[in-house]
Amino acid sequence: MSAPAVVPLTRALSQTMIDRYASASGDFNPIHIDAAFAATTPMGGTIAHGMLVLALIAEMMTAAFGRDWLTSGKLEVRFRAPARPGDRLTARARAIDDDEGGSFRYAVECLNEREEQLITGTAVVAAPGR
Amino acid sequence: MGASLVDLAAGHAFPPITVTLPAAAVRAYCEAVGDEQAFYAEAGLVPPLAAAALCLGALLQEASLPPGSLHANESLEFMRPVPVGADVLCQTTLAKRSQRAGWVFSVLDSRLFVDGEAAVTAVATVLSPIEP
Numbered sequence: 230m231s232a233p234a235v236v237p238l239t240r241a242l243s244q245t246m247i248d249r250y251a252s253a254s255g256d257f258n259p260i261h262i263d264a265a266f267a268a269t270t271p272m273g274g275t276i277a278h279g280m281l282v283l284a285l286i287a288e289m290m291t292a293a294f295g296r297d298w299l300t301s302g303k304l305e306v307r308f309r310a311p312a313r314p315g316d317r318l319t320a321r322a323r324a325i326d327d328d329e330g331g332s333f334r335y336a337v338e339c340l341n342e343r344e345e346q347l348i349t350g351t352a353v354v355a356a357p358g359r
Numbered sequence: 360m361g362a363s364l365v366d367l368a369a370g371h372a373f374p375p376i377t378v379t380l381p382a383a384a385v386r387a388y389c390e391a392v393g394d395e396q397a398f399y400a401e402a403g404l405v406p407p408l409a410a411a412a413l414c415l416g417a418l419l420q421e422a423s424l425p426p427g428s429l430h431a432n433e434s435l436e437f438m439r440p441v442p443v444g445a446d447v448l449c450q451t452t453l454a455k456r457s458q459r460a461g462w463v464f465s466v467l468d469s470r471l472f473v474d475g476e477a478a479v480t481a482v483a484t485v486l487s488p489i490e491p
Contacts, residue, residue, distance in 0.1 A: 255416025
């Protein structure tokens with residue numbers, strides 16, 4: 230069985246989203262929400278929580294596989310560069326195995342509008358009926 | 360709040376935390392990340408990444424992260440859906456700790472259980488700046 234194509238997702242990132250994510254998750258690290266503090270760090274300004282950016286990849290996989298993703302999904306990623314307020318983020322997946330060992334395997338990534346890789350990694354999900 | 364994460368030794372097991380994930384918390388998470396899929400609301404389920412993130416947030420009440428800490432790697436496995444309103448038991452261990460180039464590397468290994476069954480595993484590598 231061929232691995233199904235996964236539809237990319239694009240979303241604009243704002244400081245409001247980052248602030249909301251801090252409140253929702255309880256992660257108030259000032260590098261995300263305090264512009265004055267963040268300006269003193271090597272990042273030079275606020276950056277999004279890694280898990281906030283990763284959520285775009287997870288949303289993309291849920292849209293593609295639904296409940297199968299929730300019961301068999303695996304994600305292994307590296308956060309390569311920061312996502313900043315104003316970035317336009319795109320998550321996409323490219324199949325690298327077709328039903329290999331009963332699962333589909335994808336190279337996943339999240340890019341900004343300059344095509345810089347912010348997150349790279351792999352996603353695996355059981356093939357339906359397995 | 361408890362000790363700073365960078366002051367803990369490798370192998371440290373955090374006290375188990377039970378986090379209840381009510382609909383309002385799940386809705387707030389989905390709004391924050393911009394996930395407007397009807398799938399979760401219709402199925403009465405929590406996005407698995409939300410379960411991991413909210414448990415991590417609860418853990419940060421037990422061990423603070425130094426300001427300027429960064430998330431370097433994440434490995435997740437989803438084994439069963441987490442229903443909205445479920446009590447999620449989160450067991451976390453500081454699996455590894457090292458220092459390199461002015462940063463402390465901490466690997467947090469979390470196991471999330473619902474009704475006694477494993478639901479999510481999350482292994483996070485966090486970098487924290489070493490203060491001069």
